[in-house]
Amino acid sequence: MDKLAVKVDGKYVGNIIKENDEYIFDYVSEKNDDFISLIMPVRAKNYIHNKLHPIFEMHLPEGYLLSIIKKHFSKILKTDDFGLLKVMSPSIKGRLSYEMDANTKDDALYLEDLLHPKSEKLFDELVSRFALSSALSGVQPKVLATIRNKATLKLDDYIVKSWGEEYKELALNEYYCMQVVRGADIAVPEFFISDDEKLFIMKRFDIVEENRYLGxxxxxxxxxxxxxxxxxxxxxxxxxxxxxxxxxxxxxxxxxxxxxxxxxxxxxxxxxxxxxxxxxxxxxxxxxxxxxxxxxxxxxxxxxxxxxxxxxxxxxxxxxxxxxxxxxxxxxxxxxxxxxxxxxxxxxxxxxxxxxxxxxxxxxxxxxxxxxxxxxxxxxxxxxx
Known part of the structure; x- marks a missing residue:
């Protein structure tokens, strides 16, 4: 039986358990505000699925990041859904979180490092540093990087996307399309494109302030x-x-x-x-x-x-x-x-x-x-x- 503690706003509210071929979530909290998902309100009865519950699966990497993690870690850890959730759990930050690692290394960069890259291999370097802390879906090459604000020294999370030969100039494509969205008065996260237009950079939008997150x-x-x-x-x-x-x-x-x-x-x-x-x-x-x-x-x-x-x-x-x-x-x-x-x-x-x-x-x-x-x-x- 595999087990992982689940927290809401840093408070322990329940456990996700894999037993045989079933995934079981059990609330230990009786407070209604401690719900882990809008479709999983607090209740005494367990939530039992034959696959990982969608709210937990949302935190797993897909596509490019998943292939990188499997390539480098499949020999030393289980890379099924529960295994991935466990190995990435210390780095998943949000309203919902798992076990936190007090010894997490400060991998902060500055936004200017991304906007004005000095190396053509910057994205590969980001992947090597942040792959295991990037719970991002989608097939596009992307990574979640921790960036320090030079003026305030505050840390922010940015999603940094690259592209391959199959989708040439994808950063430029997304940059102009997101400009159309913003121009129609639709809320968008802060976004940028690097000087060489190889990276599309978007600020994570669920962070209210340091260590406080929206669901x-x-x-x-x-x-x-x-x-x-x-x-x-x-x-x-x-x-x-x-x-x-x-x-x-x-x-x-x-x-x-x-x-x-x-x-x-x-x-x-x-x-x-x-x-x-x-x-x-x-x-x-x-x-x-x-x-x-x-x-x-x-x-x-x-x-x-x-x-x-x-x-x-x-x-x-x-x-x-x-x-x-x-x-x-x-x-x-x-x-x-x-x-x-x-x-x-x-x-x-x-x-x-x-x-x-x-x-x-x-x-x-x-x-x-x-x-x-x-x-x-x-x-x-x-x-x-």
Whole structure:
């Protein structure tokens, strides 16, 4: 029997246990505020699953990081889901945490080190230092790095993403797509791109202050799905989940922002907007809202005939304005004037960024970057109302 203590805001609230082929979570706390997930309220009865519970699975690495960890550690530790959770548990920081390691090494860098890299191998160096403390999902090469603010000496966590030959200039792609999101007045984390444009850098958004975190759960967790099911869902399910869980004071704004996120995913043709790329944040059960937007890229830039990750109106196709507005009214409970206003904000933001890309493309000398910019221009211009 394997066992791991689970904490909420640093307080021991229960245990996750693997026994035979079952995963069991047992609360030791009787306080309602000590819930570990919005779909797992405090109760006397155990939560028993035949797979790791979605809230715990959310903390496991995927893709690139998972392959790195398995490559380096499979000979000395179990790399099944529970084994990964145990080995990474000392470094998982958030509202939910596990065993903390008092002797954790201070691996802090400065943000300037990332923005102005002096080595072409900087990302590889980050991986070697932070791989085991990077509980990040997704196939893109990324790592969670601890960065020190030069002025305040405060430590912050930043997600640092790189890219390979298969997805050339992915940092540049994401940087412009996230500018479209920000321009539509949707909450986004602070984000940057390095001088050489090889790294996309995004500040972690669930940290309120040092050692205090907001709760965060992605839609896979909230829908009770495993990570392998992240493409098995609909935009309507997400809207319904927002209406069920989000606090009344945040519901209208959350639904508006979710509708705008949906519109932008279609405007920029983001075919990887799956269930794990939407979530809720909360500061207690009475203060739940939609999480900031993240992981927005133009996937048809690399896969010309790519389709949306999730169903909308019963199909995975790039719907036009008429149908997106229908979704906003029918599923997001917005009025016709509200959906038209939100849609116009998204289109105006796209046009602003498109103008910036066109100006950049005229001056660009690098062949690969020029090619990517030209395809972005083509994709951003092809959306028809």
């Amino acid at each position: 965060f759960e992605d839609m896979c967790v909230l829908l009770g799905k495993q990570r392998d099911d992240k493409y098995d869902g609909t935009y309507e399910q997400i809207a319904k989940t927002i209406k069920i869980f989000v606090s009344n004071k945040h519901k209208k704004n959350s639904l508006k922002n979710f509708f705008k996120m949906t519109v932008i995913n279609f405007l920029v043709q983001n075919g990887d907007a799956h269930l794990k790329n939407f979530g809720l944040v909360y500061d207690g059960i009475e203060d739940i809202r939609l999480a900031p937007a993240y992981d927005v890229v133009c996937t048809t830039l690399y896969i010309k005939d790519d389709i949306p990750a999730l169903h909308l109106l019963g199909s995975k196709k790039w719907w036009d304005k008429k149908y997106l507005l229908r979704f906003g009214v029918q599923s997001c409970d917005l009025t016709q004037s509200e959906v038209e206003s939100c849609f116009e904000m998204c289109v105006n933001s796209l046009k602003t960024v498109l103008k910036e890309i066109k100006q950049r493309e005229l001056k660009e000398q690098d062949k690969d970057k020029k090619e990517i910019l030209n395809i972005l221009i083509e994709r951003f211009q092809q959306y028809k109302n």
